[in-house]
């Protein structure tokens with residue numbers, strides 16, 4: 001299975017972004033309002049990713065230095081070395097990179113442009129539905145219909 005199929009199976013398309021100068025509290029609101037765990041930080045309105053800010057980055061900073069971080073810009077706490085994939089990356093490769101890097105979100109980039117975002121949950125869901133279809137097809141073959 002390829003990232004393209006996972007993107008096709010997602011109910012929502014597009015990537016939610018915040019500006020690098022947006023406050024961490026604003027990014028937290030985007031995360032909460034949209035029930036997501038990470039937001040891409042983009043300086044050009046979503047064309048490219050300057051970084052990624054996860055709920056984990058915010059919690060880590062809150063625990064270490066308290067609530068002042070909420071007024072700081074997202075660029076202060078975002079991860080700047082963003083690991084990305086393309087629509088042709090395999091689900092297997094995605095899972096191994098996420099497991100090795102210990103992150104759950106991966107922006108999809110095509111020709112230098114951000115075209116989507118896949119989460120570990122999207123990958124698992126798409127793989128489960130592929131397995132269910134394969135099972136149905138095999139049962140159909142065995143039963144002769």
Ligand code: AMP
Nearest residue numbers: 038052054079081082083103104105106
């Ligand atoms: P996550 O599990 O995705 O919520 O994020 C865990 C940590 O990895 C946080 O520090 C994120 O900023 C970072 N992170 C999330 N996604 C990526 C990614 N695609 N590339 C690099 N770092 C990431």
